[in-house]
Amino acid sequence: MTTTLAFPVLLRLIDERSSAFRAAVASAPSLDVQVPTCPEWTLFDLAQHIGEGRRAWAATVAAGPAPAKSAAEGAPAAPREREALPAWLAESTEQLLDALRKAGPDRGCWTWWGASQSPQTCGAVARHQLQQIAVHTYDAQVTVGAPEPLPDEVALDGVEEFLFTCVATTSAWPHKPTAFDFHAAEGRSWRLTVDGDGARSTRVSAPGTTPVAAADEGLNAAGVSVRGTASELVLFVYDRIPADSLQIEGDAGLFDLLRAWDPEE
Numbered sequence: 001m002t003t004t005l006a007f008p009v010l011l012r013l014i015d016e017r018s019s020a021f022r023a024a025v026a027s028a029p030s031l032d033v034q035v036p037t038c039p040e041w042t043l044f045d046l047a048q049h050i051g052e053g054r055r056a057w058a059a060t061v062a063a064g065p066a067p068a069k070s071a072a073e074g075a076p077a078a079p080r081e082r083e084a085l086p087a088w089l090a091e092s093t094e095q096l097l098d099a100l101r102k103a104g105p106d107r108g109c110w111t112w113w114g115a116s117q118s119p120q121t122c123g124a125v126a127r128h129q130l131q132q133i134a135v136h137t138y139d140a141q142v143t144v145g146a147p148e149p150l151p152d153e154v155a156l157d158g159v160e161e162f163l164f165t166c167v168a169t170t171s172a173w174p175h176k177p178t179a180f181d182f183h184a185a186e187g188r189s190w191r192l193t194v195d196g197d198g199a200r201s202t203r204v205s206a207p208g209t210t211p212v213a214a215a216d217e218g219l220n221a222a223g224v225s226v227r228g229t230a231s232e233l234v235l236f237v238y239d240r241i242p243a244d245s246l247q248i249e250g251d252a253g254l255f256d257l258l259r260a261w262d263p264e265e
Contacts, residue, residue, distance in 0.1 A: 004156065004157045004160065005127070005130075005153065005157050007100075007104070007105040007123055007126060009153070010123070010126040010127055010130050011097055011100060011101065011126060013130050013134075013151070013153070013154055014093070014096070014097060014126065014129055014130050014133055015093065015097060016151075017130065017133040017134045017137050017154065018050075018054075018089070018090070018093040018133055018137075020137045020141075020148075021050060021089070021133060021136060021137040021140050022086045022089050022090065024137065024140035024141045024143070024144050024146070025043060025047050025085065025086065025089070025140055026082075026086055027144050027146070028043050028140075028143065028144045030043075031043050031044035031047070031080065031082060031085070032044065033143055034143075035139050035140070035142070035143045036142050036143065037138070037139045037142055037143075037239075037240050038139055043140065043143050044078070044080065044085075046136060046139060046140060046143075047078060047085055047089060047140075048078040049136070050089060050092070050133065050136055051078050051088055051089050051092035052075075052078065052092070053132070054092040054093055054095065054096040054129070054133075055075055055092050055095055055096070056068070057096055057099075057125060057129060058092075058095040058096040058098070058099040059099075060109065060110055060125070061096070061099040061100055061103050061109055061122050061125060062099045062102075062103070063109075063110065064103075064107060064108060064109060064110075065108040065109065065110055065120070066110060067110045068110065076088065093133075096129065100122055100125070100126050103122040104122060104123075105121060105122055105123030105126070106121055106122070106123065107121060107122045108120060108121060108122075109121055109122045109124075109125050111124065111125060111128075113128075113165050113166075113168075115168070115169055115170050115171075115198075116164060116165050116166075116167075116168040116169065117163075117164040117165070117168040117200065117201065118161070118164045118165040118168070124165070127157065127161050127165075128161060128165055130154060130157070130158075130161075131154075131157075131158045131161050131162065131234070134150050134151075134154045134155075134158065134234075135150075135158075135234065135235070135238050135240065138150065138235065138240060139240070142240075149229065149231035149232075150230070150231040150234055150235070152186060152230060152231075155184075155229070155230035155231040155233070155234050156184060156186055156188055156230045158230065158233075158234040159182055159184060159188075159190060159230055159233045159234055159237070160190060160201070160203070162234065162237050162238070163182070163190055163192055163201035163237075164201060166237075167192060167199050167201065167258075168198070168199055168200055168201060169198045169199050169263040170197070170198040171198055171199075171263030171264055172195075172196045172197070172198060173194035173195050173196065173198065173199060173261070174261070175194075175257055177193075177194065177195035177196065178193075178194060178195075178222070178223035178224075178254060179191050179192065179193045179194070179220070179222040179223055180192040180194075180222060180223065180224055180225070180226075180254065180255075180258065181204070181222040181224070181225035181226070182225070182226055182233055183206060183207060183225060183226070183227040183228075184206075184228070184229065184230040184233055185227070185228060185229045185230070186229065186230050187206050188203070188206060188230070189203065189204050189205065189206040189207070190202065190203055190204065191204045191222065194258070198263070199263075221250075222250060223250055223251050223254050224248065224249065224250035224251050224252060224254045224255065225248070225249045225250055226243075226246050226247070226248050226249075226255075227246060227247040227248075227249075228245070228246035228247065232245060232246055233246070239259075243255065
């Protein structure tokens with residue numbers, strides 16, 4: 001299944017979320033404040049992670065299918081001066097965007113998600129990079145006391161991107177086969193099925209809507225289903241908000257099993 005967002009849209013949204021991240025960092029009283037959603041990090045640590053990560057992926061995209069050499073060699077370190085940090089972050093983002101523009105969406109690219117439902121292409125990298133910066137922008141906003149929901153188009157693509165990239169695997173599920181349903185209030189739904197063949201997701205018809213395809217015909221009831229806005233669903237699967245922030249039906253303990261699962265591939 002292809003991305004729901006066109007490549008130019010992905011690049012625009014990466015740029016927009018990156019700007020929002022820098023704005024949150026700039027508004028903080030100190031770079032040494034702890035990030036509540038990443039308690040092992042200060043805000044400076046988070047900013048460093050964002051900048052270095054974008055530079056590393058820029059080098060990876062530029063290298064194509066081959067693993068890139070370390071992007072840290074010779075690269076400027078994240079400046080601890082508040083005045084210099086935003087410019088360093090902006091440069092990191094532009095390096096990534098420039099590499100993606102030059103490569104285009106269909107070029108092959110090394111990724112860590114070889115056994116997932118996401119292709120190993122620069123388009124898939126852009127899709128995942130959008131979710132990375134979106135969630136970490138939320139982290140920065142929480143840190144400065146001004147959290148905002150993820151934009152709708154980012155979040156709606158984010159639920160599927162997480163399921164396709166971060167969850168999908170061909171490793172056998174070590175428990176009784178079951179399914180997880182995710183229902184976004186905006187009218188889109190997905191089913192994650194886990195069994196001896198691994199984990200795979202598909203779109204299904206949202207509750208109360210007329211099916212437009214046969215994707216959900218014959219499906220048994222899910223072991224657990226979760227409902228919320230698309231933003232809430234993304235923040236939930238990335239462990240940013242607790243389960244009681246959403247509506248859960250069925251065996252909520254299945255989410256604990258899913259989070260604890262570490263497939264070997």
